[in-house]
Amino acid sequence: MISPRRALRDVFPYQPGKSIASVQRELGLKSVVKLASNENPIGASPRAMAAYRKAEKACALYPEGTSPELREGIARFHGIEPESVIVGNGSDEIIRLLCEAFLDPEDEVVVSQHAFIRFKQQASMMGARVIEVPMTDWTHDLALMAKAASPRTKLVFVANPNNPTGTYNTLDEVSELLAAVPKTALVVLDEAYYQYAEGIPGYPKSLPELAREHENLVVMRTFSKAYGLAGLRVGYGVADPEITGWLDRIRMPFNVNLPAQRACLEALKDDAFVRRAVTANDAQRVVVARMLGELGFGVGESATNFVFARSPLPGRELFKSLLRQGVIIRPLDEYGLPHHVRVSIGTPAQNKALFAALRNVLAKVPA
Numbered sequence: 371m372i373s374p375r376r377a378l379r380d381v382f383p384y385q386p387g388k389s390i391a392s393v394q395r396e397l398g399l400k401s402v403v404k405l406a407s408n409e410n411p412i413g414a415s416p417r418a419m420a421a422y423r424k425a426e427k428a429c430a431l432y433p434e435g436t437s438p439e440l441r442e443g444i445a446r447f448h449g450i451e452p453e454s455v456i457v458g459n460g461s462d463e464i465i466r467l468l469c470e471a472f473l474d475p476e477d478e479v480v481v482s483q484h485a486f487i488r489f490k491q492q493a494s495m496m497g498a499r500v501i502e503v504p505m506t507d508w509t510h511d512l513a514l515m516a517k518a519a520s521p522r523t524k525l526v527f528v529a530n531p532n533n534p535t536g537t538y539n540t541l542d543e544v545s546e547l548l549a550a551v552p553k554t555a556l557v558v559l560d561e562a563y564y565q566y567a568e569g570i571p572g573y574p575k576s577l578p579e580l581a582r583e584h585e586n587l588v589v590m591r592t593f594s595k596a597y598g599l600a601g602l603r604v605g606y607g608v609a610d611p612e613i614t615g616w617l618d619r620i621r622m623p624f625n626v627n628l629p630a631q632r633a634c635l636e637a638l639k640d641d642a643f644v645r646r647a648v649t650a651n652d653a654q655r656v657v658v659a660r661m662l663g664e665l666g667f668g669v670g671e672s673a674t675n676f677v678f679a680r681s682p683l684p685g686r687e688l689f690k691s692l693l694r695q696g697v698i699i700r701p702l703d704e705y706g707l708p709h710h711v712r713v714s715i716g717t718p719a720q721n722k723a724l725f726a727a728l729r730n731v732l733a734k735v736p737a
């Protein structure tokens with residue numbers, strides 16, 4: 371048999387949240403609530419969806435490869451140059467492009483121990499050495515990460531806020547990291563949950579301010595969370611044009627489909643929708659955290675649309691029991707956290723279903 375590249379031998383596929391359809395199929399359930407992938411429970415902007423439907427007429431044609439209108443829309447939105455923007459098939463594609471563009475085998479990548487797992491996976495696929503730095507209070511310790519960076523470091527990944535821990539780093543911490551890391555390394559701020567955290571005092575305003583000041587900074591955002599467009603797969607990176615130029619050179623020729631480009635351009639204009647989504651999330655996150663606390667979970671502070679909690683049962687056991695009740699959450703074994711779970715914030719009705727299911731499951735556990 372032909373063998374894959376050496377770097378791929380230890381690579382495990384990313385485990386996405388279990389889908390509603392698969393749980394329906396496997397367990398014969400009609401009604402399933404998914405709180406496993408940090409999607410937006412109120413859906414997407416009606417204006418964005420109207421633009422999506424309108425694009426139907428142009429689907430016989432290839433989209434423009436660089437997503438120029440969306441790229442310009444993003445640039446206008448942030449007050450930056452279009453050349454600083456690269457649009458990807460989800461921000462996941464931007465992570466991949468960064469690793470493919472900048473990592474030779476044996477180059478170093480610095481991440482924190484429980485950081486979003488795609489950083490480590492993608493860097494390993496390139497044969498890079500991944501240096502994992504311990505967290506402090508479930509938060510990236512950026513001072514320790516800076517110390518771990520060496521002249522061989524090419525990428526330093528910081529999800530801010532982080533998935534799955536839900537914690538964030540302040541502007542001061544990020545600025546100190548940027549000052550301390552060698553200029554030969556790119557610092558990548560993954561701000562997938564930006565809209566949920568931006569109102570927190572001390573949370574950094576990375577665009578346009580930080581990006582203008584630092585040539586070695588990449589900021590990533592996504593349309594998958596607060597914009598409610600996870601199914602369209604669109605995210606973007608902002609960086610010095612020399613960096614985006616390399617990413618542009620190696621991306622797939624038509625990486626973002628046409629209806630997705632059009633819908634996301636419109637989504638950017640509907641700030642009222644994003645405000646509505648964030649307000650609903652903030653209110654329900656308090657409810658979910660309180661109820662989990664009452665049921666014996668140790669719940670952390672969260673700057674996102676999910677909570678991270680220590681579970682009274684091993685996470686995978688809880689996950690399996692809840693599946694049988696028609697509720698999908700996320701166990702965190704792959705993060706090395708077998709006693710923790712991640713629960714996305716749902717609508718009031720979904721959260722009620724979660725608690726009814728949790729009460730059933732925990733009532734059956736011998737005291």
Ligand SMILES: Cc1ncc(COP(=O)(O)O)c(C=O)c1O
Pocket residue numbers: 407408459460461462463486529531532533560562563591592593594600603604605
């Ligand atoms: C921190 C973080 N970054 C990136 C992503 C990928 O998002 P997408 O590829 O949908 O833009 C996610 C998805 O959950 C995430 O949590």
